[in-house]
Amino acid sequence: MSETPQRGRWQAPYNLERLxxxxxxxxxxxxxxxxSFRHLTQASGLSRSSIYHHIDSKEQLLRLGLERALEPLxxxxxxxxxxxxxxxxxxxxxxxxxxxxxxxxxxxxxLLLSVHGNTETExxxxxxxxxxxxxxxxxxxxxxxxxxxxxxxxxxxxxxLLFGTINSLAEWYKxxxxxxxxxLADQICSMILRGIHT
Numbered sequence: 221m222s223e224t225p226q227r228g229r230w231q232a233p234y235n236l237e238r239l240x241x242x243x244x245x246x247x248x249x250x251x252x253x254x255x256s257f258r259h260l261t262q263a264s265g266l267s268r269s270s271i272y273h274h275i276d277s278k279e280q281l282l283r284l285g286l287e288r289a290l291e292p293l294x295x296x297x298x299x300x301x302x303x304x305x306x307x308x309x310x311x312x313x314x315x316x317x318x319x320x321x322x323x324x325x326x327x328x329x330x331l332l333l334s335v336h337g338n339t340e341t342e343x344x345x346x347x348x349x350x351x352x353x354x355x356x357x358x359x360x361x362x363x364x365x366x367x368x369x370x371x372x373x374x375x376x377x378x379x380x381l382l383f384g385t386i387n388s389l390a391e392w393y394k395x396x397x398x399x400x401x402x403x404l405a406d407q408i409c410s411m412i413l414r415g416i417h418t
Contacts, residue, residue, distance in 0.1 A: 238272045244285040288328035307362035316405040323401035
């Protein structure tokens, strides 16, 4: 990914990828509803017409930013590690993969976690997250049925707590620190699963 431009100064040549980086940062800082095209032009150093050269609307930028988080998230549920083997192993795989996805796409995950459903695009994103939650709850329920997760736990609540813990990384994780995402994923997975194992 290219270097993020400084606020208000665009480093030529520009492209959609770099415009998206700026837009996602501004959406996250100000909220989507609180962001105007004036804010985008100020942050990017681009004119309104230059921005429209790349996109049709502000909401298209939002959609592109949310897709950057949602596409790998949803894809993780269909990968071999998430579909083959005992449910507890699949759950472990999904926990680790999603820590890695959060680390790799941190600005876009932050944006995803900030949407409230005020636009059609935001409602689409929330529906995608609900679909993901159902998949995770299903895996947790299978792990309960197989005897690897405590039977006194509710699958849907457990799934929300598990991935709520992962999502909290968005508040403090810094990619520039030396801790590798894989190592962090292993530690989080170990801590989380220890509490729900039979």
